[in-house]
Amino acid sequence: MSIALYRVDERLIHGQVVVGWGNQLHPQRIVVVDDNLASSAWEQELYTMGLPPDLATEFVDVSAARDRLRNWRASGEVVILLTRDIESMRRLGGGGALAGEEVNIGGIHHAPGRHQILPYVFLSRSESEELRALARDGAHVSARDLPGTRRVPLEHLLTPEHGL
């Protein structure tokens, strides 16, 4: 098994990931790819409090993550990889690094300048362009908050009726 889930979620490690996806995928490692968190030990500690002791966690910046993708894929562990924003996932997937992989949009919430697409997905124009770029680099982008809910492909997210 390799990276079982690539997910963009502002909340990073939280109930839907640990319980919802965790019970489906049984991950052994959660990798958080985030330039700021990678250098913030106290925030890392906040995110990992209360996690099951047999679930490993790792915080790396985007550049290091690109170098390590091959290792995680070949590790034999079940890995969930999280970013908190679309830009980080797009940078991770630059040059086709995520070609053929399913990238899950799991939680981008209301903020000024964003349009509501789904109850759990709000996107700005620049974020929609980042998603298109990720798809052009070969990733299969879709939204789904939990394993049992409907998968909404990118082409149904970015439509004129959504202002995108």
Added chain:
Amino acid sequence: MSSAGPVRGVLLGHGDLAFGMADAVRQITGAGEDVLIPLSNRGLSPETLAQAVQERLGAEPAIVFTDLQSGSCSFVARRLTQQHPQLAVISGANLSLLLEFVMKRELPLSELVPRLLWRGRAAIGCTPAELESDEHRAVSR
């Protein structure tokens, strides 16, 4: 951590959990609506949720109660302790613990928090008692 009561409570949870628990606390104790203020994380980004909690914290000492220890509510609340020296976060809150809070919130945080943790842990049990294995009893000590 110095404190001068009474301590304010904010209850933060997934879905409508916090509203239901706060309603139960009021039903049992008759506490006013400002004693334990419920909030949901539904549809809110971490930043928006943090702002909503901030708006409900006053100058007095406070406890933010959350549901899941590894959930987004807990993360947001723990992060706020960096800015609020008189703020404590208790995750995994249950009704017994919240009732104790309402009754004892005149205590300083340094006495109140350990008492609430003890109360909340002690409130969990099962029937028949033998279903609680020795192994699990050892873990809970």
